[in-house]
Amino acid sequence: MYRSHVLVCGGTGCTSSGSQKIMETLRTEIAKAGLDKEVSVVQTGCHGLCALGPIMIVYPEAVFYSMVKDEDIPEIVSEHLVKGRVVKRLVYEETVTDEGIKSLAQTDFYKKQHRIALRNCGVINPENIDEYIGTRGYEALGKVLTSMTPDEVIQVILDSGLRGRGGAGFPTGRKWQLAKNLVQDGGQKYVCCNADEGDPGAFMDRSVLEGDPHAVLEAMAIAGYAIGASQGYIYVRAEYPIAVQRLNIAIGQAREYGLLGKDIFGTGFDFDIELRLGAGAFVCGEETALMTSIEGNRGEPRPRPPFPAVKGLFERPTILNNVETYANVAQIILNGAEWFASMGTEKSKGTKVFALGGKIKNTGLVEVPMGTTLREIVEEIGGGIPNGKKFKAAQTGGPSGGCIPAEHLDVPIDYDNLIAIGSMMGSGGLIVMDEDNCMVDIAKFFLEFTVDESCGKCTPCRIGTKRLYEMLDKITKGKGTLEDLDKMEELCYYIKDNALCGLGQTAPNPVLSTLRYFKDEYIAHVVDKKCPAGVCKDLLSFTIDKEKCIGCGMCAKQCPASAISKTDYIAPGKKLPAMAIDPAKCVKCGACMATCKFKAISKK
Amino acid sequence: MKSLEELKAIREKMQGSVALRNEDSDQTRVVVGMATCGIASGARPVLNTLAEAVAEKKLDKVSVTQTGCIGLCQYEPIVEVYEPGKEKVTYVKMTPDKALEVVNRHLNGGAPIKEYTLNSTTL
Numbered sequence: 001m002y003r004s005h006v007l008v009c010g011g012t013g014c015t016s017s018g019s020q021k022i023m024e025t026l027r028t029e030i031a032k033a034g035l036d037k038e039v040s041v042v043q044t045g046c047h048g049l050c051a052l053g054p055i056m057i058v059y060p061e062a063v064f065y066s067m068v069k070d071e072d073i074p075e076i077v078s079e080h081l082v083k084g085r086v087v088k089r090l091v092y093e094e095t096v097t098d099e100g101i102k103s104l105a106q107t108d109f110y111k112k113q114h115r116i117a118l119r120n121c122g123v124i125n126p127e128n129i130d131e132y133i134g135t136r137g138y139e140a141l142g143k144v145l146t147s148m149t150p151d152e153v154i155q156v157i158l159d160s161g162l163r164g165r166g167g168a169g170f171p172t173g174r175k176w177q178l179a180k181n182l183v184q185d186g187g188q189k190y191v192c193c194n195a196d197e198g199d200p201g202a203f204m205d206r207s208v209l210e211g212d213p214h215a216v217l218e219a220m221a222i223a224g225y226a227i228g229a230s231q232g233y234i235y236v237r238a239e240y241p242i243a244v245q246r247l248n249i250a251i252g253q254a255r256e257y258g259l260l261g262k263d264i265f266g267t268g269f270d271f272d273i274e275l276r277l278g279a280g281a282f283v284c285g286e287e288t289a290l291m292t293s294i295e296g297n298r299g300e301p302r303p304r305p306p307f308p309a310v311k312g313l314f315e316r317p318t319i320l321n322n323v324e325t326y327a328n329v330a331q332i333i334l335n336g337a338e339w340f341a342s343m344g345t346e347k348s349k350g351t352k353v354f355a356l357g358g359k360i361k362n363t364g365l366v367e368v369p370m371g372t373t374l375r376e377i378v379e380e381i382g383g384g385i386p387n388g389k390k391f392k393a394a395q396t397g398g399p400s401g402g403c404i405p406a407e408h409l410d411v412p413i414d415y416d417n418l419i420a421i422g423s424m425m426g427s428g429g430l431i432v433m434d435e436d437n438c439m440v441d442i443a444k445f446f447l448e449f450t451v452d453e454s455c456g457k458c459t460p461c462r463i464g465t466k467r468l469y470e471m472l473d474k475i476t477k478g479k480g481t482l483e484d485l486d487k488m489e490e491l492c493y494y495i496k497d498n499a500l501c502g503l504g505q506t507a508p509n510p511v512l513s514t515l516r517y518f519k520d521e522y523i524a525h526v527v528d529k530k531c532p533a534g535v536c537k538d539l540l541s542f543t544i545d546k547e548k549c550i551g552c553g554m555c556a557k558q559c560p561a562s563a564i565s566k567t568d569y570i571a572p573g574k575k576l577p578a579m580a581i582d583p584a585k586c587v588k589c590g591a592c593m594a595t596c597k598f599k600a601i602s603k604k
Numbered sequence: 605m606k607s608l609e610e611l612k613a614i615r616e617k618m619q620g621s622v623a624l625r626n627e628d629s630d631q632t633r634v635v636v637g638m639a640t641c642g643i644a645s646g647a648r649p650v651l652n653t654l655a656e657a658v659a660e661k662k663l664d665k666v667s668v669t670q671t672g673c674i675g676l677c678q679y680e681p682i683v684e685v686y687e688p689g690k691e692k693v694t695y696v697k698m699t700p701d702k703a704l705e706v707v708n709r710h711l712n713g714g715a716p717i718k719e720y721t722l723n724s725t726t727l
Contacts, residue, residue, distance in 0.1 A: 003655035003668060005624055038652060059625045060667035084638035084670030123625055133611060134618025142608045258605045266606045 002040040004081065006030075007057045009122060011046030011210050012203070012242055013364075014053035018070065022054055025070050029077040039081050045211015047122035049109055051363040052092060057104070057122075064104045066092040109362050112381055114343065116351050117165075117204075117327035118367045121211030126246050129253040132214040138259050140330035141218050144225055145267045150180060153226040157329070159337035161349030166194055166285075166322030167397065167426040168502070169348070169415035172329075178309035179227040179319045189229035190318040191220050192294070193326060195236035195243070196278045196285040199398025200449065202429035204353040205323035207365055209236065209243035212327065213250035217260065217273060219329035224271040227319060232273040235290050239280060247275055282399075282453035286501045287320045289455065300457045301501035322427070324353055344370030348414030356382050358431040359389065371412040374404060378432055389434035393517070397426025399446045399453075400506030402513025403439065422513040424506070438535035439518040440525055444472040446510040454504065461504030464495040468511060475522065476536040478529040485522055489515060534603050537588045541604055542581050544592075548600035551576025555592035555601060561585050564592060623664045630688050632666045632711065634658070637682040639673030646699070647681035653700040654683070657707040666711050679722065685710065694722040 008014075008023045026041050047055050052066035056076075063086050065076065072090055079085045088096055094107045104110055115121075124131040132138070144153050158173030179189060193216060197205040209216065220232045236244055251273055254260040262270045276294050283289045284299040291313045293299035312318025328350060332340045341349045348370040354377060357363055361383030368377060374394055378384070385391055393403040402423035404411075411417050415425050433442065447469040456462045471488045474480045492508035492515075499505045515522060524530050531539040544555070546569050556564040556579060563585035566577050581592070581601075593601040605611060636642070636651040647670075655668045674682060679696035683706065686692050693716045695706060702720055710716050718724055 001656050001659055002621070002624075003652060005621075007625070038655075057625075061669045062625075082638070083640070083643070083672060084636070085672040124622065130614055130618050131622055133614045134622040136615065138611055139615070142611055146608060263606075265608060265611075 002038060004039045005042050005059045006039060006081070007042050007044045007059065007122065009045070009047050009053060009055040010043040010126075010242070011050070011121075011207055012240075013046065013050035014055055015242065017053045019054040019056075021070055022056070022068055022073060025073040026056075026077070029073050030081065033077055033082050035077075035081055042125045043127065044123060045121040045126050046118075046207040046365060048113075048118065048207075048365040048367075049092075049362060050365065051361070055122075061086070061101070062103055063101055064092045064095055065090045108380055108383065109364075109366070112372070112376060113367050114351050114369050115367045116331050116340075117208060117215075117324050117353055118211070118365065119331070120215065121207055121365075124212070126211055126213055127249050129214060129250065129257060129259075132212070136334060137214055137330075138218055140333035141221050141259065142265055144222050144333060145265050145269055150226045150228065153222065153333070154180065156333060156337045157226075160332045160340040161337075161344070161347075162325065162328055162332060162340065163348060163415060164322055165324035165328075165352065165428070167400065167424060169425060172321060172325055175309065175319050175321070176223060176226050178307070179317045182310050183317045188231065188314075188316050189227055190313045190316060191224045191227065191229045191232040192291065192313060192318055192320040193220055193232065193234040193236075194285060194287070194290060194320055194322045195234055195240075196290060197237065197240075197323070197427060198282040198285045198453075199400075199427050199429045200446075201357045201395075201431045202355045202398060202427045204355050204365055204428055206240050206243050208323050208327045208353075209240065210246055213243075213246050214254065215330060216247075216323055216326045217250055217254055219326035220273060221260065221264070221271045222329055222333065223319060223321070223326075225269055227317070229319075230270045230272070232271065233276055233294055233313070234273060235276045235278055235284070235294060237280065238277040244275065244277065251275070281455070282449075283455040283501070283503050286503050288501065290320065291318065300455050301503070303500060324428070345412060345414045345417075347416055352413070352425070352428055354428045354430045356430050356432070358395075359385050359434040359437070360432040361386050370414045373410050373412055375409040377413070377430065378409070382432065385432065385434050389436065391432070392435050392437060393433045393439065395423075395431040395433065395442065395510075396429065397424040397506075397509070398429045399449050400424060400502070400509055401426045401429075402509045403433070403442065403517060404513075405517040407517075422509070422516055424509070436533055436535070438476075438531050438533040439514045439521045440472060440476055440531075441533075441535045443510045443514045444469065444476055447472055447507070450503070450507040454507075458498075458500035458504060460495045460498040461500065461507060464491060464499070465504070465507050467491060468495070468508065472511070475525050476531070477538045478525065478536075480522075480526045482523075482526055485515070485519075485526065530604070540588050541583055542586055542588065542590070542593060542601060543604070544579050544581055545600045545602065546578040546580070547571045548598055549578035550574050550598055550600075551578055552598075553579065554595050554597075555579055558591040558595045560589060560591065561587045563587070619662075619664070621659070624667065626664075630665065632688070633686040634666060634668045634711070635671045635684045635686065636668070637672070637674055637680055637684075638670040641673055641677035642680045642682065645680040649700045650681045650683065650698045650703045653703045654707060657704055658711065661707065661712055663707075663711055676722075679725065682722075685716070695720045696722050696725055 056065040162172045163169040289301040308318045353367045681698040683695040
């Protein structure tokens with residue numbers, strides 16, 4: 001029995017900022033103070049506020065310490081844990097008020113959030129199955145096996161309106177129904193989990209696996225019962241070592257408890273799960289490529305039909321759902337379809353997890369009801385854009401998605417609305433961009449990614465994305481023509497219509513959406529040969545305002561290309577001659593501008 | 605594990621401890637003064653007794669926490685009970701035995717023990 005729990009985040013974000021060391025020091029200091037029988041230190045998954053890591057929460061007071069350093073630990077132990085005095089200077093500043101420490105649930109970052117998929121992340125120890133059971137874990141599996149038929153399970157998932165969280169938004173219940181009914185020959189079927197999260201900027205699946213791995217295992221067993229499968233596979237990226245480690249621990253514990261394996265709960269239902277590690281190919285997140293990879297072949301997509309529900313893994317009926325989709329399943333079984341369907345919009349129910357990144361204050365993970373507007377996510381939960389800059393666009397859906405401009409900030413976010421405005425939900429990466437981001441450059445960045453990751457099986461994707469990239473590159477170098485813009489658009493539609501798999505079909509989206517909303521920026525690059533955001537180096541020129549320059553020469557010292565030299569002009573009131581940049585030698589690194597204290601250097 | 609009963613047993617064993625991490629505002633807060641004065645006059649056994657008894661009785665709406673010195677050092681150990689919507693009750697000169705009584709009669713039974721409170725002591 002412990003009177004107090006100190007939760008330390010052990011997610012990837014906080015681990016990389018040193019939370020493992022903090023946990024060790026904490027245990028040593030607590031033992032030194034003689035509190036090791038009273039205070040327990042618990043490693044948890046991600047709390048979401050990754051920007052403020054390492055994060056530590058002391059319960060029952062729910063005091064939230066952020067950016068904790070190893071050397072702060074003795075003070076926290078001797079002041080807070082021994083004497084009950086909160087170390088205010090280390091507490092997340094928004095929770096410190098005149099009346100004392102307010103609860104984390106009331107902060108801007110958390111108050112609009114509604115956590116279903118992330119409900120245990122940051123709350124329980126993911127390496128202890130008992131803690132998961134303590135929060136009603138495996139109760140849904142017990143309920144399903146002892147009191148529901150497979151059809152009833154599928155009906156509940158159908159009624160809940162749950163749609164695939166991997167991006168495309170296919171109704172989950174429908175997928176399960178097809179896999180159960182289309183082939184009924186009594187042979188093996190498979191349940192797969194897509195944990196090959198590859199979109200740049202998306203990390204919600206990793207956080208669920210790291211923070212609540214049993215939720216995924218339980219849901220897969222439920223799915224296995226629903227479709228009549230006894231074997232599951234989780235395809236997880238090898239680049240997620242903590243997730244892999246915790247999944248292995250979780251599978252081991254579940255087997256030990258008999259929650260995976262033969263005759264679960266004495267009902268005669270068998271189900272087991274194995275891990276398969278992905279070797280880093282983006283295309284393996286595509287369902288048919290993923291299955292081909294599990295089979296031991298080169299990860300390349302195959303044409304559909306036949307759909308996986310008929311011929312999937314090892315040519316047998318298979319369902320493949322994303323990690324976040326599974327994380328909702330047990331909650332739907334426990335709380336009912338109506339409960340889940342009461343959240344969200346007409347066609348998109350429940351909540352969605354977004355990974356906030358880019359030019360935003362609170363980088364991290366948020367879970368909000370479907371239908372929340374982009375403005376609420378960016379400005380309220382995300383804390384807005386740092387340094388007083390202006391919002392320009394938000395990129396959703398990674399390399400398959402598009403950019404949403406400021407004029408659509410108030411659109412309620414759900415699957416259908418995002419498609420209508422030329423983007424897509426994708427897995428939920430949300431990258432915020434401000435006025436310093438060039439939209440042509442962003443499109444080029446994503447195309448570079450798809451060119452790299454194209455598996456090469458079909459021509460439209462292999463060659464088409466490369467040609468698109470080349471045109472974008474030409475434009476950012478100031479060599480594009482207006483005709484290129486038209487050609488580019490035509491090529492985009494050609495790739496969309498003809499590529500074999502989802503990766504190729506959505507690859508042109510970043511180009512199409514920036515062309516749609518930011519055509520003026522493309523035109524500025526092509527016609528005026530200028531980059532309005534000042535990003536594309538070939539279109540930039542740095543100049544020194546000779547009236548402001550005091551001639552100190554600091555810029556010339558910084559210049560790596562020796563492009564700056566003295567002129568013979570001395571501005572009125574100044575003592576030394578002004579400096580000037582030779583555009584022929586300038587490499588546009590910007591070092592001179594960063595070093596000038598008199599704001600005499602500008603880029604255009 | 606072969607039955608739902610076994611699952612339930614683990615859940616109940618764990619619930620008390622996981623419930624400590626909840627942030628409901630309708631919780632009753634039991635706060636023990638744990639500054640130097642409190643610790644010196646024996647607040648730690650009081651705190652531990654309270655925490656254990658609350659968990660044992662599965663009072664999941666009650667959280668036991670600690671605080672600093674509230675300035676009445678000669679009355680330590682001090683335990684304050686904040687129930688939502690009710691006036692704060694301040695118990696003074698607590699011992700583990702008195703703490704057990706508070707859990708049984710006040711937190712579980714709903715009746716504050718007047719004779720242990722600050723109001724019944726002459727200042």
